[in-house]
Amino acid sequence: MERSEQSRASGSSRDNEADVLRDFEESFFAMSRLVSFPWTFLEKELECNKSSHLISDILKQTCLHSLCRKFPPSVGYRKLFLSELIRRQEAAGCDPLDELYDALAEVISAEDSTECYKSYILPCGEAVSLLENVALISGGTTGLVTWDAALYLAEWALDHRQTFTGRTVLELGSGVGLTGITICRSCGPNRFVFSDYHPRVLQKLRDNVRLNGLTERTPRTVGVEELDWTSATEDQITQIGADTVIAADVVYDPDVVEGLVEVLSKILRCSSPEVFICSTIRNQETYTGFKQLLEKAGIVHHVITGAVSRVFPYDRLSAVEMIRLFR
Known part of the structure; x- marks a missing residue:
């Protein structure tokens, strides 16, 4: 005994x-x-x-x-x-x-x-490796590093793979690409469109997509597009034909929120995709202003509650909120 x-x-x-x-x-x-x-x-x-x-x-x-x-x-x-x-x-x-x-x-x-690699281990044991800037803000943009909301959204995607499997997915403000690459590697989308606007971010994004072997897929399966929220046309959005639209940590600056709501309105007018926005709430006033602009544009939001599986290491004390948008 x-x-x-x-x-x-x-x-x-x-x-x-x-x-x-x-x-x-x-x-x-x-x-x-x-x-x-x-x-x-x-x-x-x-x-x-x-x-x-x-x-x-x-x-x-x-x-x-x-x-x-x-x-x-x-x-x-x-x-x-x-x-x-x-x-x-x-x-x-x-x-x-x-x-x-x-x-x-x-x-x-x-x-x-000034650059380094960060690698995030997936449940299957493989790694998503990203070339990022050491500084949080570089070249006038915050888009060259991975933020907590992107990690949270990636974990949520791993828990809700059916939202992406076999679908066309558009990601707004992809940054260095953590969330989208995780979805491409683990959730089986039919097509995934990464998008951003800042030239340096787009270059780093393309580098990271290639770094993770996604260029082995056909261009119709994975794409990286420049998408200016203030000037994106409904034709451009219709061409993408997204069934699912996601974005992480895009509600951080009052100056860009209006453009974000504008492009979201066009997306919801063009089709009826499932739209999910994940945000780290650093400034309550900015985040409340975003929701007020959504309401003014006739867009309803629903807060998604419930825990996500702990896959990646990051600060879980951060105030992160996921919402789904409807027209």
């Missing part, structure tokens, strides 16, 4: 360790804040056996992983991460791990850049 209990406890420990390794991997490649990593588990493990085996495994799942060789997070981020691992190991009095110091030396000698 005692042996059976010990066996179960050992199995539970292995399961916990596997979960922790997965958490480290997902958080590292998404360049999550270091405080969000499961350091407590690591500290307890180091205190119990003074062995560096777990740190070695963490290293293999992060800086020494083949994904890091191909699509590395920023030099500065990797430097901070490795320094934190070393600090934790030394504080626990564990034997030095040569490969850990070698990895730090390699990063220190690397040249930093």
Whole structure:
């Protein structure tokens, strides 16, 4: 009986360790804040056996992983991460791990850049890797990084694949492409149209679409289009023929909200697609103004409630709201 209990406890420990390794991997490649990593588990493990085996495994799942060789997070981020691992190991009095110091030396000698890769692990184990700017605002736009609402919308899509499977999907303000690429890779749309307006964002978007192998599909299946909300014509919208329209984090500036409502009105006039807007509410006044403009345009909104599956690491304390629009 005692042996059976010990066996179960050992199995539970292995399961916990596997979960922790997965958490480290997902958080590292998404360049999550270091405080969000499961350091407590690591500290307890180091205190119990003074062995560096777990740190070695963490290293293999992060800086020494083949994904890091191909699509590395920023030099500065990797430097901070490795320094934190070393600090934790030394504080626990564990034997030095040569490969850990070698990895730090390699990063220190690397040249930093204004761009880096972030990778988001899908439920199937594959990764969506995106070239993003290190700065949140660059070149006069916020569209060169992934925001929380895009991650939330991607998770919602994974929970509601039937909304996209076999359909033509239009994404407004695609940014660097996280949500759309996730849908293309996991939800089986018949056609997906990424769109944006800022020239630098469009170039980065095209790069990321190619980076994730979507150019292997025919142009009729995946497309990237310039779409100016204020000048988009009904003919252009009708040509796309979307069954589903999505947008994430597009309600952030009062100056662009009017154009957004204008293009949404045209979309709903041209056909009857399902329209979903996901927003991080940073400024309540701006968000309320958006809803008032929708009402003025004769567009009804319905707030979608309910939890989504936790797939990607991001700040879940952010105020994120999903709405569906009707005329």
